[in-house]
Amino acid sequence: MKKWLEYAAISIIISCIVFFLLNAIFPLKVNASYSTMVMSREGDLMKAFLSKDDKWRMKCSVKELPPELLKAFIYKEDRYFYFHPGINPFSMIRAAFNNVVYHKRTSGASTITMQAVRLLEPRQRTINSKIIESFRALQLEMHYSKDEILALYLDLVPYGSNIEGVQAASWLYFGKKPSLLSDAQMVTLVVIPNKPTSLKPGKNNELLVFQRNKWLHHFFDEKLLTQEQLNDALQEPLVMKRQSLPSSAPHLSQMLHLKNNNAPFIKTTISTSLQQQVEQITWNHSQRMKSRNINNAAVLVVNNATREIIAYAGNSDFNDQMHNGQVNGVIAVRSPGSTLKPLVYALAIDKGLITPKTVLNDVPVNFAGYSPENFNKNYNGQITVEKALSYSLNIPAVEVLNTFGVKDFFDALKKCGFNSVSQHEKNLGLSAVLGGCGVTLQELSGLFSAFANNGVYSPVTCLATAHKKDTAHIISDNASFMITEILSQHQRPDLPNNFESSYSVPKIAWKTGTSYGRRDAWSVGYNKNYTVAVWCGNFDGTGIPELTGADIATPLLFEIFNSIDKNSSGKWFTPPPTIDVRYICTATGLPPGELCNDKAMDYFIPNISGQLKCEHLKEVVIDAKEKISYCNDCMPEAGYKKKIYSIYPPDVISYYITNGIPFDNIPEHNPKCQRLLTENNINILSPVNNKEYLLEKGVEDKLLLSSATAADASKIFWYINDKLYRTVQAHEEIFFTPDEGLTRISCADDKGRTKTVMITAKYY
DSSP states (O other): HHHHHHHHHHHHHHHHHHHHHHHHOOOOOOOOOOOOOEEEETEEEEEEEEETTSSSEEOOGGGGGHHHHHHHHHHHHHHTTTTTSSSSHHHHHHHHHHHHHHHHHSSSSOOHHHHHHHHHHHOOSSSHHHHHHHEEEEEEHHOOOHHHHHHHHHHHHHHHHTTEEEHHHIIIISOOOGGGGOOOHHHHHHGGGGGGTTTOOOTTHHHHHHHHHHHHHHHHHSSSSSSSHHHHHHHHEEEEEEEEOSSSSSHHHHHHHSSSSTTTTTBOOOOOHHHHHHHHHHHHHHHHHGGOOEEEEEEEEEETTEEEEEESSSOOOOOOOOGTSSTTTTTTTBBTTTTTTHHHHHHHOOOOHHHHOOOOEESSBBTBBBBBOTSSOOOOOOHHHHHHHHHTTTHHHHHHHHHHHHHHHHHHHHHHOOHHHHHGGGOOOGGGGTOOOOOHHHHHHHHHHHHTTEEEEEEOOOOTTOOOOOOEEESOOOHHHHHHHHHHOOOOOSSSSSTTTTTOOOOOOOEEEEEETEEEEEEEEOOOOOOEEEEOOTTOHHHHTOOOOIIIIHHHHHHHHHSSSOOOOOOOOOOOOOOOEEETTTTTSOOOTTTTTEEEEEOOTTTSSOOOOOOOEEEEEETTTSSSOTEEEETOSSSEEEEEEEEEOOHHHHHHTTTTTTOOOOOOOOTTTOOOOOOSOEEEESTTTTEHHHEOTTTOEEEEEEEEOOOOOOOOEEEETTTTEEEETTTTEEEEEEOOOEEEEEEEEEEEEEEEEEEEEEEE
């Protein structure tokens, strides 16, 4: 007996050595290819994609499956699954005995582990195959837990055609996840894998119902079902047909799948209910816009507290192939129109250059050859910052950007992840603030979400597993608050026509934008809870005369806010503790001077906002008829009076005079006075200093001569290369043809003020 025990121990040791040697030589490879499942934050299936071998094979874990389904599979396939090491010796002996006695296979000896191996490595049903499967089963048990092996088996069981696994079968045959299956449906999925061809749903449903009911009774006998469950399951009709899988947020799902095509699961931050609402609203809006030949729209909704994307509509209709429905508008690079203007004004506020009621010039201007125009081709002379932003005027925005420089503007955009701006910065200039650059809807949503978070930027994300990324202070909380107050005002032209009737729309701050050629319409809005970014247009680049951010994109923005945040709590942004208010002169937006009477309150940042007092009013000595003004050197002893006049910048005066806009002008200075006045400079508006002009040969009067001077000037003298060219009335524009090469151009007014520029002319 002792020798037998020794022999047995030696045999076991040798077997173990052989097993581990074979395990090292022939390692187990579990390399099943899974379908990619894109899931919402709640765990709902949004979209799925075929595996690399074109199978619907969806991964699941034991925790995701109903306990009743697991018990049914284990009872039917391998009752001792949790007790054997991968092979069941007793079952193998029983099967061998039956095969010898009956000369045919009457009962199998395959455990669930062995079946999982066979599904991983299909082989012909032979003795050698059974030996290999047994060896692989032992390997599988050595490397994986029982629950992992059971889950692997349930991922691979066949259900006919290219459907494998309980998860895929549940979605494709019943249109629901396994945890929602009824008892009858679960048992149906249990019986199909043994005969996936003959029991394929839709092929022989009578036989499938028979097998289902037979096993329902078996499970009842084993007390896996109650009498009530059995009765309900037997009476349940078999409604089982191949169904379409969910297709929510298809553009996002497709993008994530391409980036993570080996991942069986991609967990997103998308809210199932909000996604459905946004998709439906966007589709409805797009259908209404088709009558105007506007065929595409994209929407992004961001949770401002977490910076998570909770709704993502890449296009209004994914299946609209005629109108590029599969183009993802959220990541498409487009011209932003005026949507970047709030950032320009916010940066200028932080630099102390402006406050909301600072008065800016809105007149024709030339920036080194760049002459922007307002959207409506009109000008206002002078206008406050808050009105310039509310009315989305172009010239004041470019003026402000030119004051502090484009570098700081581009640096802020790069911190906010504007990739196209970062790549093409060296080719961009002042026009970027008017849409002369490329942005995406996702980038804009991140920027405006920063406004909703006290000027702190953090990248928006659509992945639930994304690591928290670094933040960056783009602007101060003071500037953010001031801009938000401006953008939430309702006295503006881009307010939707039906806004007043939509009483439940939550309070929001928003900015619209329309690109050159009316190819892109934008509207981006935010409140404490959400940032919503909207784009409308055509992805084939077709411009539409009716396409504007105010008329096309903003109604969709408000409709979405009304749906996702209707009758919200009313929380709004509060002034930061470092912000304050002060009296300013309404004519300039500066702290009032001694002569200022019209005052208003304005926000400002102590120790940062400018402290220079207003000097727009000047007391002038004039004659009794108000025709002549005097200085101290020529003031008469009698026959004069004093009057207060507004002092306007030369560019504004030039605009007023050229367009016949009346204003109280200072009378002409005493012509008998010998003093040269230099208080106000003269500016040459055109041509631009140090600029090269390419001109066509044979065409006369090529270059414009234009200047801006003080109101007291009556004549302008133009000099070309120090020779008098022409004398004109103040603010009169003329043309001339320069010689090729370097040309010196000077102008002087009748008060002795002069200005000189140098240009280079080339002809072709």
